[in-house]
Amino acid sequence: MSGPDVNLVLRSARVVTPGGTRPAAVAVAGGKIEAVLPYDAGIPGGARLEDFGDDVVLPGLVDTHVHVNDPGRTEWEGFFTATRAAAAGGITTLLDMPLNSLPPTTTVGHLRTKQRVAAPKAHIDTGFWGGAVPSNTKDLRPLHEAGVFGFKCFLSPSGVEEFPELDQEQLARSMAEIAGFDGLLIVHAEDPHQLSAAPQRGGPAYADFLASRPRDAENTAIEGLIAHARRLNARVHVLHLSSSDALPLIAAAKCEGVRVTVETCPHFLTLTSEEVPDGATEFKCCPPIREAANQDALWAGLADGTIDCVVSDHSPCTTDLKTPDFASAWGGISSLQLGLPAVWTEARRRGHSLDDVARWMSAAPAALAGLPRKGAIEAGRDADFAVLAPEETFTVDPAGLFHRNQVTAYAGRTLHGVVRSTWLRGVRIAADGVPAEPTGRLLERNQ
Numbered sequence: 001m002s003g004p005d006v007n008l009v010l011r012s013a014r015v016v017t018p019g020g021t022r023p024a025a026v027a028v029a030g031g032k033i034e035a036v037l038p039y040d041a042g043i044p045g046g047a048r049l050e051d052f053g054d055d056v057v058l059p060g061l062v063d064t065h066v067h068v069n070d071p072g073r074t075e076w077e078g079f080f081t082a083t084r085a086a087a088a089g090g091i092t093t094l095l096d097m098p099l100n101s102l103p104p105t106t107t108v109g110h111l112r113t114k115q116r117v118a119a120p121k122a123h124i125d126t127g128f129w130g131g132a133v134p135s136n137t138k139d140l141r142p143l144h145e146a147g148v149f150g151f152k153c154f155l156s157p158s159g160v161e162e163f164p165e166l167d168q169e170q171l172a173r174s175m176a177e178i179a180g181f182d183g184l185l186i187v188h189a190e191d192p193h194q195l196s197a198a199p200q201r202g203g204p205a206y207a208d209f210l211a212s213r214p215r216d217a218e219n220t221a222i223e224g225l226i227a228h229a230r231r232l233n234a235r236v237h238v239l240h241l242s243s244s245d246a247l248p249l250i251a252a253a254k255c256e257g258v259r260v261t262v263e264t265c266p267h268f269l270t271l272t273s274e275e276v277p278d279g280a281t282e283f284k285c286c287p288p289i290r291e292a293a294n295q296d297a298l299w300a301g302l303a304d305g306t307i308d309c310v311v312s313d314h315s316p317c318t319t320d321l322k323t324p325d326f327a328s329a330w331g332g333i334s335s336l337q338l339g340l341p342a343v344w345t346e347a348r349r350r351g352h353s354l355d356d357v358a359r360w361m362s363a364a365p366a367a368l369a370g371l372p373r374k375g376a377i378e379a380g381r382d383a384d385f386a387v388l389a390p391e392e393t394f395t396v397d398p399a400g401l402f403h404r405n406q407v408t409a410y411a412g413r414t415l416h417g418v419v420r421s422t423w424l425r426g427v428r429i430a431a432d433g434v435p436a437e438p439t440g441r442l443l444e445r446n447q
């Protein structure tokens with residue numbers, strides 16, 4: 001066993017490494033992975049051994065799309081509750097979206113406010129996206145220099161007045177500014193003209209809501225986004241892809257060398273429009289959950305690498321905002337604690353492995369955000385782990401969730417994969433579904 005300073009060894013018959021899953025002993029020193037060694041390597045004197053038997057040791061998940069809503073809308077969520085739920089679900093790093101909090105993260109001062117609020121409450125390592133809105137082009141470089149991981153914008157109304165969308169001219173201006181320092185622009189890509197042309201009926205029928213957010217809204221927006229990125233040689237990332245129709249556009253752009261990446265979300269991979277009951281607005285999100293055939297195509301896009309990563313888009317609200325009217329209900333799905341088992345349940349059914357899940361939910365999001373210490377079990381990385389019993393099942397009880405508001409589209413579903421424990425820099429931060437006290441750190445870009 002290497003290194004005189006090794007104080008912890010995690011051993012399992014199944015450790016997910018960049019080279020595949022194998023029996024291994026992971027030596028930890030000073031909160032970092034010292035080495036990944038053969039399963040039967042000797043344990044140095046003074047080091048504690050944690051033997052997980054046949055449970056799988058995964059790299060801690062990295063969720064780059066979380067709406068924490070703190071400060072300002074903490075009755076919706078908050079850094080303490082969001083990161084507690086994340087820890088229970090095997091997530092060790094998250095990036096907070098710049099909107100739904102008051103203030104939004106659109107200036108350095110607003111970023112500092114969020115950091116002060118988050119610091120004592122974070123159970124896991126936490127970083128921040130900045131926001132790109134019509135009025136803050138001058139603030140983008142200072143935010144970049146202050147450590148945000150990139151900039152989020154909307155092309156259609158965001159749902160909150162303090163975070164307005166960009167029109168095409170404003171998008172080009174913001175993208176050019178961000179490209180000037182080789183930053184990353186992440187985009188809610190729905191075209192407002194396509195949305196306004198769609199039928200807007202309202203009411204409890206999910207079919208009517210689905211018709212109000214057509215695939216063409218995503219497809220058109222993504223096509224325009226790719227054109228701007230090509231012209232400016234800019235880095236762009238498509239958020240929460242729902243329309244599988246856009247996959248050929250994205251694949252062709254990647255082949256051409258356009259610097260575009262794309263994510264999708266657990267709900268698009270595990271839920272279908274055919275199964276959404278009328279009035280069940282816990283299933284409402286924008287863009288929406290679409291048909292089973294669309295879901296099949298999204299899985300194919302993940303398998304062939306067109307889609308880079310899977311992140312939650314955890315967007316909670318208070319129970320009263322989930323009215324039975326799909327037009328007026330708040331759009332967002334709470335899944336932070338359930339993303340790993342939800343995705344694994346469907347992935348295993350489709351013949352994918354936990355190596356795939358770790359790539360989609362840990363390595364790729366870490367690479368997207370530029371987090372070189374996160375995302376893999378290999379020497380030099382942070383000792384962040386999720387220990388999973390992949391063959392075990394459980395039925396989702398909303399009362400057992402650590403989100404502030406226990407509303408979830410997964411209620412009553414039986415999922416594969418029980419998170420036994422979660423480890424952050426060599427410290428167990430959740431055991432048997434119960435999080436410990438907050439020990440997370442605030443992250444800045446390129447730390």
